[in-house]
Amino acid sequence: MAGQPNKRQKRQDYRQAQRENGTTNMPRKKFYRQRAHANPFSDHQLTYPVTPQHMDWSTYFPAFVAPQDEDTTMSHTTEATDVLSKRPPKQLTKDVEVVDIGCGFGGLLVALAPAMPDTLLIGMEIRTQVTAFVQDRITALRGQNSESGLYQNIGCLRANTMKFLPNFFRKAQLTKIFICFPDPHFKQRKHKARIVSTTLNSEYAYVLRPGGIVYTITDVEDLHDWMVQHLEAHPAFKRVAEEEQEADPCVGIMRTETEEGKKVERNKGQKFVALFRRLEDPPW
Template identity: 45%
Template sequence: MAAEEEEAAAPPQKRFYRQRAHSNPLADHTLSYPSRPQDMDWASLFPSFFPPAAAPGAAPARVEFADIGCGYGGLLVALAERFPQALALGLELRAKVAAFARARIRSLRAARPGRFGNVACVRANAMRHLPHFFRRAQVRPDHGGLRTKHKWRIVSPATLAEYGFVLRPGGLVYTVTDVPELHQWMLQHFGEHPLFEPLPPAQLAAEPLVPLLPSVTEEGQRARRAGRAPNCAVFRRRPDPPAAAP
């Protein structure tokens, strides 16, 4: 899949990229996505990590972070600086918002050569196409964004099964929302799923990404503007259950 070609420009301004807070993931959208993960054109998104003259036999770089519902790219930018050698892909369904995130990344790459080459954004419907982008146990997804209708939510029994497929055992899912009811929904569904468990408090306190969620995500910023603390939680992918005896 080729990345959309857009001219590099000055830092984008959100007022030119405003869109409704949500986009219906069940509606038909004109989207480009690979038929299977091995057909994904990662070099167009991360050219500095896929040089044309790569050494024969060198292991290709692989995306480790997936920011589901990445919004305007705040968490992606933070990941780029905190994990400069790890590739992070943002998936955003809203066309204008995804365009803003891409423009933001292009602007940062141009302003600071050699940096931010490890993050990218694609317009994608994670509820439908996540396994088209990632192999089994490839990534450690980051956070699910806000949804207001149950059937639209990025956390549901069906989507958790897909997260469990692409997430490596021991990998972490970070959730953040400014809606307490949605937070409880996510706690319930992760807690009921056999492939996930809440991160113990002692490990939660040591997680480096947790302090970032209130300040760099849209959900965290909305909560702060309203004078409320955002609702965050972290869940760990359990090991695969032992295969049943024949």
């Protein structure tokens, strides 16, 4: 006689049913449990494109897939062909321009979607279960809003941005990068794992176009000072003045709509915000 299914089996059964039935019910977090943090230096068996030209965004933004012309498809060279499928990736009608690094449970993405309806936004999250939750959340929201077409412009993928960000995005492709309540890595020996650093800031500068903005927010003042120090020291960035910062509608959304932001609000904690603009490259 078969015993009762364990917690892992219950989670798997729930998520399988959630996807097979195409339900519009919002996913329940208890079926997507995972540790709060992941080691970015570990091998997470990730799948990533060899170059941005190899990335197939069509599964994340199916409503924005461009009509496929047979002649165009056949004209793709071997270099621009997906390594795994040996077929050229489907093209979108517009590029992804906004990234939420470490998107967590997707609160910021969901809030930004109607505020930026003509922009494609992607959340990048390293934790497997959390990524699955956000993907199922987006599917449910699309189902609930099928007539209006809302939430077609957001997606979430599992990725380690510390290692592979330039694999997904071309030079100067992005207009905004959000870094919301990142892991503070308090111990000094763990500072190398912080998502803002001298090396990583150069990657953000590479994928951001001039005039693009890096948005940062944290409830840890020491981490805020760290991010400000490292981004101000980078020649490609300049801190945005507070008056302009407070006038940016994305700042208000970032403060109030992330899950971590709501937790800080409940605990009556502080939130430290800083924005940095990507400068023009100096002439050769």
